Amino acid sequence: MIPFDYERPSDVDGAIATATSRGSVAFLAGGTNLVDRMKLGVTEPELLVDLGGLPLDDVEELPDGGLRVGATVRNSDLAAHPVVLRDYPVLARALLSGASGQLRNLATTGGNLLQRTRCVYFQDVTTPCGKREPGTGCSAVGGSTRQHAILGASERCVATHPSDMAVAMAALDARVRVRGPEGERVIPLVDLHRLPGDEPERDTVLSGGDLITAVDLPPLPPGTRSLYRKVRDRASFAFALVSVAAVLRVEGGVVRDVRIALGGVAHKPWRATTAEEELLGGPATEEAFRRAAELELAAARPLSDNGFKVPLARNTIVAALRELSLEER
Amino acid sequence: MESDIELHVDGRARQVRLDSRTTLLDALRDGLGATAPKKGCDHGQCGACTVLLDGRRVVTCLTFAIAHDGATVTTAEGLADGERLHPVQEAFIERDAFQCGFCTPGQVCSAVGMLAEVAEGRPSAATADLAGAVELSGEEIRERMSGNLCRCAAYGNIVDAIQDGAR
Numbered sequence: 001m002i003p004f005d006y007e008r009p010s011d012v013d014g015a016i017a018t019a020t021s022r023g024s025v026a027f028l029a030g031g032t033n034l035v036d037r038m039k040l041g042v043t044e045p046e047l048l049v050d051l052g053g054l055p056l057d058d059v060e061e062l063p064d065g066g067l068r069v070g071a072t073v074r075n076s077d078l079a080a081h082p083v084v085l086r087d088y089p090v091l092a093r094a095l096l097s098g099a100s101g102q103l104r105n106l107a108t109t110g111g112n113l114l115q116r117t118r119c120v121y122f123q124d125v126t127t128p129c130g131k132r133e134p135g136t137g138c139s140a141v142g143g144s145t146r147q148h149a150i151l152g153a154s155e156r157c158v159a160t161h162p163s164d165m166a167v168a169m170a171a172l173d174a175r176v177r178v179r180g181p182e183g184e185r186v187i188p189l190v191d192l193h194r195l196p197g198d199e200p201e202r203d204t205v206l207s208g209g210d211l212i213t214a215v216d217l218p219p220l221p222p223g224t225r226s227l228y229r230k231v232r233d234r235a236s237f238a239f240a241l242v243s244v245a246a247v248l249r250v251e252g253g254v255v256r257d258v259r260i261a262l263g264g265v266a267h268k269p270w271r272a273t274t275a276e277e278e279l280l281g282g283p284a285t286e287e288a289f290r291r292a293a294e295l296e297l298a299a300a301r302p303l304s305d306n307g308f309k310v311p312l313a314r315n316t317i318v319a320a321l322r323e324l325s326l327e328e329r
Numbered sequence: 330m331e332s333d334i335e336l337h338v339d340g341r342a343r344q345v346r347l348d349s350r351t352t353l354l355d356a357l358r359d360g361l362g363a364t365a366p367k368k369g370c371d372h373g374q375c376g377a378c379t380v381l382l383d384g385r386r387v388v389t390c391l392t393f394a395i396a397h398d399g400a401t402v403t404t405a406e407g408l409a410d411g412e413r414l415h416p417v418q419e420a421f422i423e424r425d426a427f428q429c430g431f432c433t434p435g436q437v438c439s440a441v442g443m444l445a446e447v448a449e450g451r452p453s454a455a456t457a458d459l460a461g462a463v464e465l466s467g468e469e470i471r472e473r474m475s476g477n478l479c480r481c482a483a484y485g486n487i488v489d490a491i492q493d494g495a496r
Contacts, residue, residue, distance in 0.1 A: 005330050006349045006395050028396065035352070035391045036372055048349070050396050076385075080451040085459045096454040100476025101443060102379050102388045236454065236475035 386442025
C-alpha cells in the first residue's frame, strides 16, 4: 500500500475543501470496501478524508412522512431503525441480506452506494481492466462471467454493482443529496450510478469533491407492500446472483402501484420500468407477472457463463410479485 | 504519515505511534501485543479478527487504526472477568465448540456481539417478523454468525454453545 496522509475534518464544507486540495483523494467512511481495495492496490489515494467526525449520522423523519438517512449512518443501525422496520421492510431486508454482522456494523449508507464492483478482474491488478485502468479492455469478456451483467453492459465492461441496499432504494424512488464545490444538488438514486458505455471507470455521475450527505426516502403510498428477495450461491454472506426489490399495491385484483428493481444483473441497480409499465392497471396474475418479467428481460444479453441469470431473474421477479399479491388477499 | 493515538484495550489505556496504513488488527497484534484477534483472510471474509469496538462487533482488518483514536476495544482475552471466563467462553469449552482454535477468538467476540444485538431486539435476515421478538433459534444463530468462517467446521457445537451462553 502506498503511503497516504489522513485528515479528519469536523464539518462538511471542510471535508469538501480538503478533498479538492489534492489530486488523489478518497473519502473514508466505513472502509469495508475502500480499505480492501487499497490493500489490493486497486485504489491508491494520497490522502484519506475520514468522514467519521461529520454530523451525518442521523436518521430524521421528514414532514412529508419520508425519512432522511445521513450518509454515515451504519447499515446495521439503519436496518434496525423502527421507522425502517415499520414503513420500509424492503430496505430493512435488503440491508440485512448484505455482508455480515461485523461488516454491517462498519458500513455506511453513503459508502454502500459508492462501493465498487467485486468483479474478480477489477480486483486483480495483474489482469487488464478498463474500469481500473481506462483503455485496457475487459478481461471478463471471454473469461469467467458467472457473476456478471446481463443487462446494460458494454463490450468495455460487464461488471455488476454489488449493493443490496441500493436496489431497495431504487425501488423506493430514493433521492441522493450531494454537496460539492459548486453547492448542493439532489440526484434520483436511479440516476446516481452509470452504465459502463465507453467510460467504465466512472461508476457514478459524481465528480471530485462531491460528497453524499444523505439519502431521502419518500413515503410509500398507503396500501403498498414491499419485499426484497435475494438469490445467491450460499445461504448467507454472499453477493447476489440476482435480487429483486418489489413494491406492489393491488386493489380488486388490479395492479395499482408497482415498482421493481433488480440487483446482480447490471452495472447499476436496475429499475425494471418496462415490466412496471406492462403491469400497471392490469390484472395481478401469475401470467401477467411472467409476461412483464419476460418483456423486461427481452433486452438481456447474457455472457458465456451467466445465461442462467435470465430465467433466474424472471422467476425471482414472478415469485416476489406473487408473494406480495398473495399477502393482499 | 505517522500519528500517536490512544486505544483502550481490554481495560487498559494504551498509547501507540503508528503509520497511517496500519489496520486496527495490525495495531492490536503488532503494536500492542494483543494477539487474541487473529489474522485469517485479512480481507473481511473470515471473521477471525473480530473484536468489540466501542461495544459492537467488527472486523479489524478492514479499518485503519488511525480512525479510532480514543476507542475502546475488547478482544476475546478481555471478555473474562479476572479469572472468571465469560459465559460464552465457558459454553464454548463445555460444548467443545472449537477445533484448532485459530478462529475461536473471533467466533467468541462475534457471539457476544450478536447476543447483545438479539437482546436489543435487532432482527436478522432469518427473522420472520421484522417487528416481532427475536427467538434464538439455530437458524438465527447460523445467519448471525455467517461472518465467521471456520475451515474445521465445528459449527454444530458452536450453535449449541451460543444457545447455552445466552441462558
